[in-house]
Amino acid sequence: MPLVNTREMFKKAYEGNYAIGAFNVNNMEIVQGITKACKELNAPVILQVSAGARKYANHTYLTKLVEAAVIETPVPIALHLDHGDSFELCKSCIDGGFTSVMIDGSSLDYEDNISLAKKVVEYAHPRNVTVEAELGKLAGIEDDVNVSAEEASYTNPAQVEDFVSRTGVDSLAIAIGTSHGAYKFKPGQKPQLKFDILKEVERRLPNFPIVLHGASSVIPEFVDMINANGGQMPDAIGIPEDMLREAAKMAVCKINIDSDLRLAMTGTIRKYLAENPSHFDPRQYLAPAREAIYNMVCHKINKVLGCKDKA
Ligand code: G3H
Ligand code: 13P
Ligand code: ZN
Numbered sequence: 019m020p021l022v023n024t025r026e027m028f029k030k031a032y033e034g035n036y037a038i039g040a041f042n043v044n045n046m047e048i049v050q051g052i053t054k055a056c057k058e059l060n061a062p063v064i065l066q067v068s069a070g071a072r073k074y075a076n077h078t079y080l081t082k083l084v085e086a087a088v089i090e091t092p093v094p095i096a097l098h099l100d101h102g103d104s105f106e107l108c109k110s111c112i113d114g115g116f117t118s119v120m121i122d123g124s125s126l127d128y129e130d131n132i133s134l135a136k137k138v139v140e141y142a143h144p145r146n147v148t149v150e151a152e153l154g155k156l157a158g159i160e161d162d163v164n165v166s167a168e169e170a171s172y173t174n175p176a177q178v179e180d181f182v183s184r185t186g187v188d189s190l191a192i193a194i195g196t197s198h199g200a201y202k203f204k205p206g207q208k209p210q211l212k213f214d215i216l217k218e219v220e221r222r223l224p225n226f227p228i229v230l231h232g233a234s235s236v237i238p239e240f241v242d243m244i245n246a247n248g249g250q251m252p253d254a255i256g257i258p259e260d261m262l263r264e265a266a267k268m269a270v271c272k273i274n275i276d277s278d279l280r281l282a283m284t285g286t287i288r289k290y291l292a293e294n295p296s297h298f299d300p301r302q303y304l305a306p307a308r309e310a311i312y313n314m315v316c317h318k319i320n321k322v323l324g325c326k327d328k329a
Contacts, residue, residue: 021084022094023117023148027062028189028227028271036324037266040064040229041315042100042276044071046083047304048283051311053087053095059316061325062093064118064272066100069107081115093329098150100274108138112147120191124152125165128177135185143186150272152191153181156232158198170197175218182223189227189272192219196232196257200241200277203255211261220269227271234277235259235322237314243285247292262322275318279311286310 027038041052043065056063065087067080084097098118099111108119121138123131135151142149154173157165173192182190194212196202203209219228236256244251262273290303297303319326 019088019092019094021088021097021115021117023146024064024096024098024150024227024272025148025188027064027094027096030062030328031271031325032225032227032269034328035267036328037270037273037322038062038064038325039315039318039323040066040098040100040272040274041279042066042068042071042274043080043084044075047308048279048311049083049087051308052279052315053091055312055315055319056093056095056329057091059319059326060093060329061319061323061327062095062329064096064098066098066120066274067111067116068100069103071100072111077110077114096148102138105134105137105141108149109141112142112145116147118148118150120150120152122152122191124155124191124193128181132181132184135181135187139186148188149186150189150191150229151181151185151187152193152229152231153177154191154193156193156197158202158232165198167197172212172215173219175215175222178219179222182226189229190219190223191229191231192216194230196230198232198277200234200236200251200254200256200281202232202234202236202257205253205255207255209255209258209261211257211265213264216265216268216270223269226269228269229272229274230262230265230270231274233257233262233273234275234281235262236281237278240278240281240285243289244281247285247288249284249288259322263324266322266324273318273323278314278318282310282314283307 102108157170
């Protein structure tokens with residue numbers, strides 16, 4: 019099955035009260051770990067590439083890795099640009115074989131966010147590429163942009179109909195309390211999501227797919243594994259998985275997960291090297307790291323996304 023855009027995936031996810039996992043990919047082991055899980059559990063998936071990933075691994079390497087995954091994995095797979103910050107970057111990914119792009123104008127003022135998203139939609143749609151935009155501003159670190167909790171702002175539901183109808187975007191990322199990275203809440207803080215905003219957005223945009231960024235749960239097992247093997251991560255708190263599961267039953271059709279994969283991979287490699295200090299063949303530590311990615315994605319499909327057997 020060739021790469022698909024997100025249209026059909028999201029339609030089914032909306033109707034079926036589940037969400038599609040959007041996992042960030044940076045190298046072969048990550049692509050393999052994610053797609054092995056999706057193949058086994060018969061789950062559709064979005065493989066997403068950030069500008070940083072594209073800089074690190076190069077566009078051609080990443081698209082060819084994903085092409086290989088498509089050959090090996092008989093489930094719907096979309097190749098998505100994560101946090102595109104300009105028309106030119108979106109165009110380059112569309113021209114280079116991506117089936118979905120995010121234009122992230124969340125740092126712009128409202129009207130500029132609209133005109134940029136509209137311009138991307140006008141280029142993407144005739145080429146059968148779907149477009150995600152963002153309204154509201156998440157806290158956290160993504161690429162080189164660090165948004166502090168004070169600068170972050172929840173999505174204003176009163177703007178969503180106007181934004182979607184004037185831009186023509188296919189899905190909308192909203193800010194309801196998730197944030198990027200491993201440090202989403204301060205120690206002692208109780209994780210919370212603004213379900214009232216999600217409900218109001220859902221009411222105003224019937225049958226329209228909503229996206230949650232910054233949706234890693236920062237599973238303590240892996241933070242502990244990192245710290246038990248020479249790491250020095252401060253207390254890290256993520257989004258509780260039951261809240262994400264709740265959101266996936268509502269209008270949320272795409273849940274973005276990167277940090278949980280990073281933690282699983284790094285924890286596993288640190289543990290392996292601590293236990294096997296004389297080993298130096300990268301395959302020896304990358305194989306269990308790839309397995310950790312696979313296990314994490316199986317876990318997310320079963321416990322958070324609900325997309326098992328939805329391929
Ligand atoms: O939201 C951002 C993703 O976690 C990607 O991170 O820009 O460091 O590749 P990155
Ligand atoms: P996390 O940092 O919570 O994994 O979020 C990833 C993300 O939103 C990618 O766009
Ligand atoms: Zn994001």
